Amino acid sequence: MMRLAVALLVLVAAPLAAQSGMPPAPYAYTQLEDPALEAEATALMYTLRCLKCQSQSIADSDAPMAGDMRHQVRSRLLAGESPDEIRDWLTLRYGDYVSYEPTVSSTTWPLFAIPLLLLALVGFVLLRRLGKRGTDEGKSA
């Protein structure tokens, strides 16, 4: 009898309520009906940074806040905003930090300029070396 009671209790036991336990935002895990718009949303979500789990994009993250950000992306696209407008809306609030898309700015321009400079330098040195070798064949060390 006791066993039966315990078995019944186990059967009806509800799992302990999870922390927070709120349902996610409508568009956190639901794709948009229009495949083209959903593709735009996905592309954008992969280039937006999750603020809670700072090394992931919001497309990759399961953090509740990343879900809320996906909801914003999808519902804003649905409302007719462009991906760039949505990115700008977030950048206005969180700075460049929130975007993974590289931009040329007053702090990032060396990242783009240095490789070009190095290439130019290599080209210059190479030309000089090859030129030298052409004129005094055999003397090169």
Place this chain on the structure above:
Amino acid sequence: MRPLYLIPLALFLFFAGVAGYQLTQPKQTAIPSQMIEQALPAFQLPPALDGMPGTSRTDFVGGKPKLLNIWASWCVPCIAEAPHLERLKEQGVEIIGVAVRDRPEAVSAFLSRYGNPYTRIGADDISELMLEIGASGVPETYVIDGEGNIRYQHIGDIRAEHVDLLLEKLEEVG
């Protein structure tokens, strides 16, 4: 050896030095809001529990500067900051709360256990207000001046040493 050959080594030492220096610095994970000195965006949040009003932008326009405290009953540091919010309330500060992803019963249980320093509490179920004002976690506290502009952001829980600082900021923008 020509000094030119030393350039790669110098570059390497420079980057190793920068990396080494950064390793000794504490990790900075807080993301400051870019909305400081901007107008508080329009928003409308329903009440987070029965018996207390929700909140909207209009609650911050006109009157004294106020604190906007973003918290949640499931947030552990929010328990630590509760007594300090209480002290701010005793100093006559109006604190408007926003409960993030929270249930009414959890909110009222938290308030009856740790005190209720709020005049209003809005429910932000899908981080709408958080994203509007550039908040990236709970708790965060904002000083809003009488015209409804965001003037200061405090990231993380308010500790004893932050109470005077917040009072000062409220005084400054008043």
